[in-house]
Amino acid sequence: MNCRVDPxxxxxxxxxxxxxxxxxxxxxxxxxxxxxxxxxxxxxxxxVNPNTVTKAYRDLEHLGATKGQNGSGVxxxxxxxxxxxxxxxxxxxxxxxxxxxHALRAGHEPDVLRRTLQVAAGTKGKVTx
Amino acid sequence: MNCRVDPxxxxxxxxxxxxxxxxxxxxxxxxxxxxxxxxxxxxxxxxVNPNTVTKAYRDLEHLGATKGQNGSGVxxxxxxxxxxxxxxxxxxxxxxxxxxxHALRAGHEPDVLRRTLQVAAGTKGKVTx
Amino acid sequence: MNCRVDPxxxxxxxxxxxxxxxxxxxxxxxxxxxxxxxxxxxxxxxxVNPNTVTKAYRDLEHLGATKGQNGSGVxxxxxxxxxxxxxxxxxxxxxxxxxxxHALRAGHEPDVLRRTLQVAAGTKGKVTx
Amino acid sequence: MNCRVDPxxxxxxxxxxxxxxxxxxxxxxxxxxxxxxxxxxxxxxxxVNPNTVTKAYRDLEHLGATKGQNGSGVxxxxxxxxxxxxxxxxxxxxxxxxxxxHALRAGHEPDVLRRTLQVAAGTKGKVTx
DNA sequence: GTGGTCTAGACCACA
DNA sequence: GTGGTCTAGACCACC
Numbered sequence: 001m002n003c004r005v006d007p008x009x010x011x012x013x014x015x016x017x018x019x020x021x022x023x024x025x026x027x028x029x030x031x032x033x034x035x036x037x038x039x040x041x042x043x044x045x046x047x048v049n050p051n052t053v054t055k056a057y058r059d060l061e062h063l064g065a066t067k068g069q070n071g072s073g074v075x076x077x078x079x080x081x082x083x084x085x086x087x088x089x090x091x092x093x094x095x096x097x098x099x100x101x102h103a104l105r106a107g108h109e110p111d112v113l114r115r116t117l118q119v120a121a122g123t124k125g126k127v128t129x
Numbered sequence: 130m131n132c133r134v135d136p137x138x139x140x141x142x143x144x145x146x147x148x149x150x151x152x153x154x155x156x157x158x159x160x161x162x163x164x165x166x167x168x169x170x171x172x173x174x175x176x177v178n179p180n181t182v183t184k185a186y187r188d189l190e191h192l193g194a195t196k197g198q199n200g201s202g203v204x205x206x207x208x209x210x211x212x213x214x215x216x217x218x219x220x221x222x223x224x225x226x227x228x229x230x231h232a233l234r235a236g237h238e239p240d241v242l243r244r245t246l247q248v249a250a251g252t253k254g255k256v257t258x
Numbered sequence: 259m260n261c262r263v264d265p266x267x268x269x270x271x272x273x274x275x276x277x278x279x280x281x282x283x284x285x286x287x288x289x290x291x292x293x294x295x296x297x298x299x300x301x302x303x304x305x306v307n308p309n310t311v312t313k314a315y316r317d318l319e320h321l322g323a324t325k326g327q328n329g330s331g332v333x334x335x336x337x338x339x340x341x342x343x344x345x346x347x348x349x350x351x352x353x354x355x356x357x358x359x360h361a362l363r364a365g366h367e368p369d370v371l372r373r374t375l376q377v378a379a380g381t382k383g384k385v386t387x
Numbered sequence: 388m389n390c391r392v393d394p395x396x397x398x399x400x401x402x403x404x405x406x407x408x409x410x411x412x413x414x415x416x417x418x419x420x421x422x423x424x425x426x427x428x429x430x431x432x433x434x435v436n437p438n439t440v441t442k443a444y445r446d447l448e449h450l451g452a453t454k455g456q457n458g459s460g461v462x463x464x465x466x467x468x469x470x471x472x473x474x475x476x477x478x479x480x481x482x483x484x485x486x487x488x489h490a491l492r493a494g495h496e497p498d499v500l501r502r503t504l505q506v507a508a509g510t511k512g513k514v515t516x
Numbered sequence: 517g518t519g520g521t522c523t524a525g526a527c528c529a530c531a
Numbered sequence: 532g533t534g535g536t537c538t539a540g541a542c543c544a545c546c
């Protein structure tokens with residue numbers, strides 16, 4: 001999942017995890033029926049307390065994107081991908097637009113941002129060149 | 130200055146004020162030596178408690194952008210504009226990176242983001258194709 | 259730690275707390291990695307408002323002597339002891355200078371002060387005569 | 388008078404001025420009947436607002452050390468020297484002792500303090516060697 | 517008028 | 532339990 005949590009961010013860690021998981025579901029990285037990482041595993045990876053992951057999973061379930069099956073783990077629901085896409089696709093694009101606008105207004109050169117984007121896209125970026 | 134505070138944002142009001150003032154300094158709206166709005170005045174304008182403005186001003190002073198003068202007001206330091214610009218550059222670039230990461234993770238194609246960036250850059254962004 | 263706060267002192271309570279904690283760190287009573295007393299606990303002990311302790315802890319963190327860990331407490335940083343010792347040295351020397359200046363200005367003979375200093379230094383202060 | 392005011396000190400500027408003037412009277416630098424510096428002059432020298440000097444002079448008069456003669460200036464009263472000595476001699480010596488003790492406990496070498504004292508004593512220090 | 521500090525009490529999120 | 536933030540209202544000292 002590669003979810004990193006920034007403890008200095010004003011957005012609470014649990015919500016950062018929710019957004020991260022929703023992104024993974026929206027992109028298809030996690031499909032309907034797939035099992036989410038274990039609470040302990042994600043907690044170790046994100047360097048947060050397991051309770052925080054538990055809360056994030058509870059929020060995801062409340063959104064209808066996942067469903068915990070007693071004792072066997074947490075799974076993406078059938079409607080999960082749709083929910084995630086509805087919640088995140090438009091939101092992340094809008095956030096990207098405003099972030100780009102802010103960065104440009106602050107004086108960043110478009111080329112710098114383009115290169116930053118390229119790096120973030122990783123290998124996918126190279127292919128599209 | 131026109132500082133509005135969104136109480137529903139996860140970003141604490143005091144930090145919103147800090148960002149707002151830094152913007153004003155970075156943009157030249159407040160030059161070195163200029164006096165900031167009074168604590169009570171800005172509090173009334175932003176609809177927050179004066180203590181919240183006090184905290185924001187303390188943070189600004191700690192950043193080196195402003196300096197309080199005993200009973201007379203808070204002023205932009207000589208190095209203030211430079212500090213504000215540097216902070217804004219770093220801040221907006223970091224925000225752009227995370228926004229790009231989230232959008233990519235949510236499944237947006239790099240090309241879509243690149244085109245979005247192009248549009249945001251307006252005429253400055255010449256087509257590199 | 260035994261931090262007592264004198265509400266009649268011109269030194270603000272929060273700064274008295276800062277000085278008290280720095281003393282504890284500089285003396286080794288609190289080592290790097292140790293946890294500071296809880297905000298509420300120290301507030302009860304020092305008979306001040308928890309917010310006052312919070313402010314003191316924020317100042318300490320800003321000085322680099324401590325670091326707050328989200329929900330778990332405030333801890334002495336690795337460089338904390340060094341920072342605390344450096345601050346105490348500078349602080350006490352400045353206080354000594356001003357006290358000396360005031361005493362001299364009030365009419366005390368330098369010899370009187372020198373002898374007073376000798377006594378305070380105890381056996382360590384060998385007579386240079 | 389050579390009164391310097393530290394605006395960063397927690398002790399209010401007006402009280403710093405009171406202490407400074409009392410010290411001058413206690414030492415005999417200002418004798419009974421002598422005129423104090425003008426409000427404006429002392430304000431300019433100490434880099435404070437004239438109102439602050441006015442308040443300090445009011446406090447001094449309230450202590451009985453000085454007396455303002457309408458329009459002609461402020462003068463040391465007959466009992467002024469006695470008042471100043473009663474208030475400041477013991478106090479400054481005690482403050483010197485505690486400052487010395489603190490500095491020594493913080494780790495300063497007695498020799499460093501002795502040299503600092505020498506410097507503060509200026510030419511007087513050389514004579515007493 | 518100005519900022520600075522404290523108290524008191526509340527809410528939030530993490531451990 | 533932990534710290535972090537905000538609100539509300541008060542006092543102080545300087546300009």
